[in-house]
Amino acid sequence: MTKKANLALMLTTTMLVAGLAAGCGNHASSEAVTQKVDSSATQSAEASAKSSADQPAYPRVLKDEMGNEVTLPSAPAKIFAPNLEDTLVALGVAPVVQWSTGSRPKMYLQDKLKDLPSITFAGGLPPEPEAVMAHEPDLILLHNANHMESGVYDKYKMIAPTYVFKQANADLDSSVRIVGDILGKSTEAEQALQKYKEHVESAKKELAPHIQGKKAAIIRFNGRGMFFIKYDFFSGYVLTNELGFLPSQVVSGGGINLSLESLPDLDADYIFLINDAGTGDAYEKELTESAVWKSMEAVKNGRTFRVEGDHWLSGGLIAHMKVIDDVKGLIAK
Template identity: 45%
Template sequence: MVLDSFSKGRNAWRTRVSVILCSAIIVGLLAGCGDSPSKEDASAKQSSSNASTTEVAPAGQQSAAPSERTITDELGNEVKLPAEVKSVFAPNMEDSLVALGVSPVAQWSNGKLGHFYLQDQLKDVPKIDHSGGLPGPEVLMAHNPDLIVLHAESYAKNGAYENYAKIAPTYVFKNAAGDIEKSLITLGDLLGKSNEAEQAVQAYKQKVSEAKDKLSSVVGDKKVAIIRFAPRGVSLMGGEYFCGYALHQDLGLGMSKLVENKTAANISLEILPELDADFIFVINAYDQGTERMTEMMASDIWKSMPAVKNGHVYEVNNQHWLGSGLIAYEKIIDDTVRLLTSK
């Protein structure tokens, strides 16, 4: 009886211990399940974290893809620009294109002669002769431009704009040469090169400022004239275009009364005594004005001029002095400073 009671008590004790142990194991398992997420849960949480990071990332860190846009040119034409301009034709604006780091599909030329001072950069660009006017649409189609830029209103006349606009979007300036800095900024916007345009303009302004400082003590309020000798005649260049703009508007050098508020004025031996200039720059246009230049310079009237007597006549490089763009203007300014401050 004692043994039987002892056996029954031992069995009851074992039962109670087993229950306690099982309860502990179950609690532990439940706790472990609560602390360790499944692989699916972890993956879902990671994806949610990544999505949140993408949503809060600053927009400026991602560059938006370019898109087509419609603008209005200086003649009021609506121009639908492609998302990215890859091939441009802009005759007589090659200087500005090179300044922006852009190579056109074709370049302007007079016969076989292009812009001399740009040929290192444009040596592989085909030339299109403009001596007889703008090339026909069939000529331009062979070069497959996706943007055409005409530098002057005159280029868009007589149906030229309508014909060109059928080939590619065509933007027309009223007169790009009248304000090179402004037209360069516009061209930069058209081509997606606004930063390059701003940098080029700022560099040019710095050069102009430095040149003015160097010239102020030499030139002062004295006047400068630019005489262009060409096969068709001799002209005094005003301050509205090309080298005249660079000297008279940008550098602020005084000009003769003969060309005040004028693009240019014809010069002959009869008018020559009226030329009021202390310094004279001479341009032999495309090396084709030699005969007229020789004839005028051999005359007594020429030799009697104060600028000639004082040795203040300088023949300059027609290649960039007849150029239109900041690259040409910088070369013109370098020449002007060098020649006028050398004595």
């Protein structure tokens, strides 16, 4: 028997054991939360009819963004989508288990997902296949290509059909539509994107008088130091690409590391500070109590803001709308 076949047999056997242990408890939990998520958005009869029309025929063969063939034997019902929970919730779907740092899931989604179990990605490392199998997913969605390079995909695809994005959070228009298509939720995907677009346009108009021609930067603190958040995705993307702040040349043209020595070069009219779950207290104190910080124009003009919440460090329509609301509350008051 080949090594790959041995691994397949091992994983299959583990899944059977996990299934006996877990029973249908996880499925019931996910179903209950999905009903809760769905109940937050009331659909018209016409929209419901369109949603039914979205349902594809099975078995279904797809190609993911990395060129892998993905075969879905039936409609997915138990989805493991670490770091894509935001998109699932936006579509009215609950995952079977949610991503966690080891101590905290995505807190900004807990009004919808608090009753779901979490699975740890402590230290940024994906959980072992056995831990994933215990939740019996019938579809796995991986949000970026790193999972291919690290070998995670090769392990997870033996558990359930696995779809890999190149970088889902870098193009939400595309990734939300893809997830909607995979789950038979294309109508919900278009509705979620339209809601987001309207949210952005309304905020841009409200903020325009305050931020026209102004540059913004985000500084993140954690246990390793202080860093800039780039403008490619997460809250950095929201500020520049959605709301209309200009990018700082220091942030966009340099590295992510920040020091007190390089701080005077920062060309930002507005500065947002985010302390990652309180792990960067020492570095935040070092920065904000320094003479160089107090001498900066943004500080003197009252345009520095301490923001809280992991939505500033997350990607997804819901996270982005929460960042937008925070910025409006701080600047357009």
